[in-house]
Amino acid sequence: MLSYRHSFHAGNFADVLKHIILIKILEHLGKKDKPFCCIDTHAGPGDYALNEGYALKNREFENGIAKLWRRDDLPDCIADYVTLIKKFNNTDELSRYPGSPLIIKQFLRSKDRLFLYELHSTEIQLLSAAVGRDRRIKVFHADGLKNAVGLLPPNEHRGLVLIDPSYEIKSDYKLVSETLIQMHKRFATGTYALWYPVVERSRIQQLERAIKTSGLKNVQLFELGIKTDTHEHGMTASGMIVVNPPWTLAAEMQQTLPWLSDMLGIEGAGCFRIETLAGE
């Protein structure tokens, strides 16, 4: 049974990186008139209160979105992200944070489509309420890793698959790379964004090796760390592995990640990685 609830973590440093990259990919897809299709394999509940409930337990958003909220010196990509989050807050107080489904919804045009998967029985109800009735969006109470592959290739032949598991089950680390490779075989021109947490560095090294040796081409990795790696429990860094990224993304992250790691790193331990796992 799944027990992970993203509400404890909404708006933390990992969400900041993930959602900045998500926004950059969506902006890029929106540049052409041709419709796109987006699949979010692990959608979560979609909408989070930061002023009550689970978010206040560990207050993770305080070392994330809250540190950026009132600044007027943000690099462009971070400024665009904060501007989008502000649209979900009616006052200038930070009280609400949109998850990936609501962020993606902001970028949908009339002919674009969004498929959302969520397995948790409570989160799926929250998700359906958060996205509301929208003919462009389909919500499935199902396993996104197993089922989303069947949607590929989408009719649009353009789009993004966001893979954002909670890694509650350790076999997920292996399963994500296998699923990504399987999806890519069916839809080689799609963009894929795979999120990972650094809790045990060796698991990420294995994941990187699996991708490097898979034959996938045009793969970049973007990672943001707030502490040095440790063998103790806890996430020290997180990253996004992007297949077929927008051609501008690496340069944008070169401007964004140094600033973000200075701002969110704890006691000066912020760090980042920008790497090409496979060339074009």
Ligand SMILES: C[S@@+](CC[C@H](N)C(=O)[O-])C[C@H]1O[C@@H](n2cnc3c(N)ncnc32)[C@H](O)[C@@H]1O
């Ligand atoms: C990290 S959260 C998602 C956060 C969301 N993508 C965002 O950025 O706002 C992961 C979610 O995946 C759900 N989940 C776990 N395994 C799943 C699976 N195999 N298929 C679909 N959802 C799953 C969990 O219940 C959890 O809500």
